[in-house]
Amino acid sequence: MNTKLPDHISTELLIRHFSGLASKEEELVLMHWTNTSVENKELLRELHILWADTGAISTPNTDYKKRDIDAAWQKVLAQKPVSPTNGTYTLLKIAAIILVMVGVGYLVRFLQDPQKTYTTHSTVGNIQLEDGSVVALNEASQLTYPGSFSTEERRVALSGEAFFEITPNPNQPFIIEAGPTQIRVLGTSFNVKVDDKSVTVIVETGTVQFTRGNESVLIVQGEKATFSNTTETLSPAQKTSSVGLEQFWRTKSLRFSGEKLPEVIRTIEEAYATQIKLGSEKLSDCSLSVTFNNDTLENILDVIALTLNLEISQTDQQYILTGKGCTDY
Known part of the structure; x- marks a missing residue:
C-alpha cells in the first residue's frame, strides 16, 4: 500500500507528528509542507480531528472499531468544505490517508520500535543501519532512523552532514528527509549537507533523486545539486570539483x-x-x-x-x- 502524501509527506511522518514523537527536523519538514498551500493546512486540520476521534493518540493498538472510524469520518463530512471543488478533493485525500493509518497497523510497529537518534558533536561518527547501509556522520550532525525499516521504504532524517553508502534494494527505496527537501535512492553512495542556508547533495556512485515539493532533479556520479533556502530554488545538477x-x-x-x-x-x-x-x-x-x-x-x-x-x-x-x-x- 502506498503511504505517500502529496508533495512527498509520508503517512509515517504524520503519525510521528500526531504521536508527539517527531524530531525537530521532521516537524520542520511538515511545517514547510503545510505552508505550501491553504489546502495542505486544511488537510492537516482535518487529520487532527480524525486522529483524535479514532482514539489513535491514546490507543497503541490496531483494534480500531469500524464504527469508530465511520463516526469520525461522518464528523469530517459534516465540516464545511473549503470550496466546492477543493473541499471534495481534500475529503478524498483524507479518506485515503485514514485507510492507510488504520489499515496497515503501522502505529503499533512504530510505538514498539521508536525512532533512534545518533548525534555527533566534535568528532565524526559511523553507524550501520539494520539493512546493512553505512552512514558516516560529520561533526555536529544528527541522524534519526527506525530500529527496523518498513517493508515499503527505508526512511531517515538528517540534520548536518553525512555520507551514505546504501545497500541496494529496488523494492525498498531509501529516503532521506533533509530540511525542506527529500533524497530518494535505491542503492548508491552520496554526501548530503544540510544547514540554515541550503541542502547540497553530491553523488559518488549511482543515481540520486533530489526533490523539493514539485521540483526534482536527477544527480549522477560526479555531480552535485543544491537547494537554496533563501531563494527556495533547486539548482540543476553540475560537475563536482576533482580537488576533493x-x-x-x-x-x-x-x-x-x-x-x-x-x-x-x-x-x-x-x-x-x-x-x-x-x-x-x-x-x-x-x-x-x-x-x-x-x-x-x-x-x-x-x-x-x-x-x-x-x-x-x-x-x-x-x-x-x-x-x-x-x-x-
Whole structure:
C-alpha cells in the first residue's frame, strides 16, 4: 500500500507528528509542507480531528472499531468544505490517508520500535543501519532512523552532514528527509549537507533523486545539486570539483592538478579553517600538482614552499607565503 502524501509527506511522518514523537527536523519538514498551500493546512486540520476521534493518540493498538472510524469520518463530512471543488478533493485525500493509518497497523510497529537518534558533536561518527547501509556522520550532525525499516521504504532524517553508502534494494527505496527537501535512492553512495542556508547533495556512485515539493532533479556520479533556502530554488545538477574539498571532512584528502596557487590556498583555508596570505601578486601565476592524504597543515605548507621555492612566516592570525614568483615554473 502506498503511504505517500502529496508533495512527498509520508503517512509515517504524520503519525510521528500526531504521536508527539517527531524530531525537530521532521516537524520542520511538515511545517514547510503545510505552508505550501491553504489546502495542505486544511488537510492537516482535518487529520487532527480524525486522529483524535479514532482514539489513535491514546490507543497503541490496531483494534480500531469500524464504527469508530465511520463516526469520525461522518464528523469530517459534516465540516464545511473549503470550496466546492477543493473541499471534495481534500475529503478524498483524507479518506485515503485514514485507510492507510488504520489499515496497515503501522502505529503499533512504530510505538514498539521508536525512532533512534545518533548525534555527533566534535568528532565524526559511523553507524550501520539494520539493512546493512553505512552512514558516516560529520561533526555536529544528527541522524534519526527506525530500529527496523518498513517493508515499503527505508526512511531517515538528517540534520548536518553525512555520507551514505546504501545497500541496494529496488523494492525498498531509501529516503532521506533533509530540511525542506527529500533524497530518494535505491542503492548508491552520496554526501548530503544540510544547514540554515541550503541542502547540497553530491553523488559518488549511482543515481540520486533530489526533490523539493514539485521540483526534482536527477544527480549522477560526479555531480552535485543544491537547494537554496533563501531563494527556495533547486539548482540543476553540475560537475563536482576533482580537488576533493567537499569530501575532505571524511577522506582527509586533497588532490591538486595544475590549480593556480590562489585557488590552492582558498581550498586549504576552508579545509583547515585557517588563514593564509600570499605576500606578492606574482605568486598568483604559480600552479601546483600534488595530492595530500591525512597531512597536517604545517606539512602541507612545507610541501608547497619547497615545491615553489617559497618562504613561510606566521603571525598570531595567519600564515604568509613569500617568494619571487613562478614565471620560470
